[in-house]
Amino acid sequence: MGGDHGPEVVVPGVAKTLERHPEIRFLLFGLEESCAPVIARYPALREASTFIPCEVAVRMDDKPSQALRQGRYKSSMWRAIDAVKTGDADVCVSAGNTGALMAMSKFCLRTMANIERPAIAAIWPTLRGESIVLDVGATVGADAQLLIDFTMMGAAMARALFEVEKPTVGLLNIGVEEIKGQEEVKEAGRLIREAAMPSFEYYGFVEGDDLGKGTVDVVVTEGFVGNVALKTAEGTARQIAQYLRAAMSRTLLARIGYILAKGAFDRLREKMDPGKVNGGVFLGLNGIVIKSHGGADIEGFAAAVDVGYDMARNGLKAKIEQDLNLYHKRRSAIALASDDVSSN
Template identity: 65%
Template sequence: MASDIRIALDAMGGDHGPTVVVPAAAVALERRPDVQFLFYGEEKAIGRVLERHAKLAAKSRVFNTDVAVKMSDKPSQALRTGRRVSSMWQTIEAVKSGEADCAVSAGNTGALMAMAKFCLHTMAPIERPAIAAIWPTLRGESIVLDVGATIGADAQHLVDLAVMGAAMARIVFDIDSPTVGLLNVGVEEIKGVEEVRAAGRVLREAKLPNMRYHGFVEGDDLGKGAVDVFVTEGFTGNIALKTAEGTARQLSQYIRDAMGSSLMSRIGALFARPALEALRAKMGPRASGGVFLGLDGVVIKAHGGADAESYAGAVELGYDMVRQELLGKIREMISHANGFRPAPAHSRRRPILT
């Protein structure tokens, strides 16, 4: 039988701290019994909640920390005050030391990425990490990266994103050769900035194993699920993410307003509630968590306002990344891509937008 997966949890991260993190771990344990937990944070606060979950307590260890990174802290401030002593840092360091296989935090995204990169470093030859989100589509789900880890990208970084996203898709979607598309302002090869066009040429010519390069995709292809993996740099990806989340809330409000506009509408809403709940669950990128890709370790970012069920989903996502050997798959695909390096851009021509 395979050994237990050891997951380190930043119990003080997010909007709710141990009151959500601990019950979430109990939910995840019910569904993934071959897991152990390491909680980092205020020992007394964790213990008060943990004592209500005897089964979880038997498979957990608690490590006291006196410092918690605030959601409002800048990454540089978090590194200054929280390095080595905060619950967030120690959660990540557990992965570096080999005490844990995966780290999960709902805390400050910028601080988590800064600490993770500082502590774990990136795997060679990846220079910059990325955040990958699981996105609802008409076909089911796709992976979108980067959704905010790094701003700007040269052609090599985009190729690295494609490789890492494909490796993740092989695990999440259980497919051997996921389709990959580069987000662009048009599908024609002459459109877009030079960095995107250069990355497209490399991916098209390389014909890498375990990946099928689709070509350029546009913004409306995200909802269609035109490919399994959408690749873009962090500035554009984060705008797309926030736009999708905002549109989901907007549509939900429209539906609520329409359902409450009359007595008959309110009666109809009662009968339609199960369908509306299912619709709400599908709208907006999956709240369970994002995966930090490119690091020499597995780190999962749960949503700051996650409830126990959503946080448990982030824990299970981390479990799957470890059990299905995400890092090994990325290294394997990188080794195939190393022979194909984009040529440096010698000119900065104006992009062709339409």
């Protein structure tokens, strides 16, 4: 039901993913009168899915507390999340209200053992392909331990999404020489290096311009900074697109040039299109929930469903659990070793 266009985008988006992955089965949750007519237009999807009519739909402008009060147990959002909890679904994908989706996901699925707070991971287009950036807004403020949790979860997600064995991970920091960055970031860096995890390669600190370069596979930061960085990049891309449009329409020669280079411009637009790499992944919960951009088009929503499929198929949750356990074992060993040293 969610997103700017509701079932008119979500249903065709799911149908598109089904074309690519005919082995997937879908549970579709929503208001019957809005969804049934759209689903009817996609016979293959109707065949491969079960529609579960719901009484309530969370609105895009509901406050999270309001959504929880009015929509718990009966809204399409809640029931889709709950299907992950009961095991009926491997992953939940929604284009709905982010705050409500996170609140309901936390309430219904609870955070994983050893994880204090969940994070939202974004897939970031880079010059080298794609990177994962987290947290982009689930939490404000993070101590070193939370940054370490984010690191483990982001690295596990990179292994599930990019199918690389040992992704590179960097901590976002700032480069003005006078200041060596946030204390929390420095402390997290020291602890991560010390643990020498086999599941990823710790690169060290990265700066804002490393995001677009794709210097590392995973960039870890606190949610306020991550959210500002994400929106700043989106804003800059839109700003340049607008400059480009204005420049290309100003003179006749530029317009002719534009027509000749149209194929190239289309490829550029595709590269710059946030819809192509859509899907914020909620990490740290007992189940996988994917947040599609509310403004995503059909292709964009399908991309978010694809991400969900990759996460489920490649065992994201098990990978996170495995890494967290290993990390805590190593930390205990390091702590014991240093106790031995100090007691001698």
